[in-house]
Amino acid sequence: MSMDVQNYRRYGLVIKKILKLKNSICSIFDIRIGDGRGTLFWHDPWFENKPLISRDEFRGLKIRRDCAAATVHNIHNGLWVSVITRVLEGKRAIGHLNGLNICNMADVYLWKAEENGKIKSSAIWNVIRERGQIVSWASLVWSLKIIPRHRFILWLAFRGRLSTRDRILAYMDIPDANCVLSSGFAESIDHLLGGCFFALGLFGIFLLYSWEL
Known part of the structure; x- marks a missing residue:
């Protein structure tokens, strides 16, 4: 070239x-x-x-x-x-x-x-700057109370862009698309943020700790 x-x-x-x-x-x-x-x-x-x-x-x-x-x-x-x-x-x-x-x-x-x-x-x-449609979760994701790394992860989650196994399976052959934290369920954004028992348990611990503070 x-x-x-x-x-x-x-x-x-x-x-x-x-x-x-x-x-x-x-x-x-x-x-x-x-x-x-x-x-x-x-x-x-x-x-x-x-x-x-x-x-x-x-x-x-x-x-x-x-x-x-x-x-x-x-x-x-x-x-x-x-x-x-x-x-x-x-x-x-x-x-x-x-x-x-x-x-x-x-x-x-x-x-x-x-x-x-x-x-x-x-x-x-x-x-x-290019203006996009205003979304309801913008104030939550870009809150100053959230550290930048977590803002970025939340932004990816709300846009459906997290590299979960169900998305990876669409363009790459992987041996297993199930969640490693709770077997029997496909690893997706909805599962990790709402259906995974292990993740829900962690969220409960964090909420209890923050409430005590």
Whole structure:
């Protein structure tokens, strides 16, 4: 395997993730248009914090290469306006552009995540992180009263990802899938956390000890 192929496989996923975050990052800064020369009309989120090129309304519109590379300054001076206004969303963008105070100052990018002149990493993280469905057991698993190792094990258990013997048997031949603590029962997550007599006995001891404390 050549080095070029290896590098492509190594960095391909990283590049895809960066491109996926592009539209999310747009929501953490504002563009203040000055002369419009430093802002791309199609690709920068100068209008409603979303690039025009990514909007569904423009998918059927044939955009020439020179038009696709146009700046806000170019469009404000009348270039390709007749093409852009063929789409209703384009008319809205041009109307917004005509209402801006175009001046001789350079365009400015302002971070929304700033506080007292400093960028808040927590605000940026909340924008770029992938959000999943909120589950009822989240507060239990990620409680500060539980040590990190036990949090991780609980997280795997609630997601059905613990490497119990019944799961291992699905992709590997093992001599026995029964629980080693109570024979006759298949080792599964439900069994270990609810049906295993040995595990239930341990839980009872821990509960009694914690109650005495």
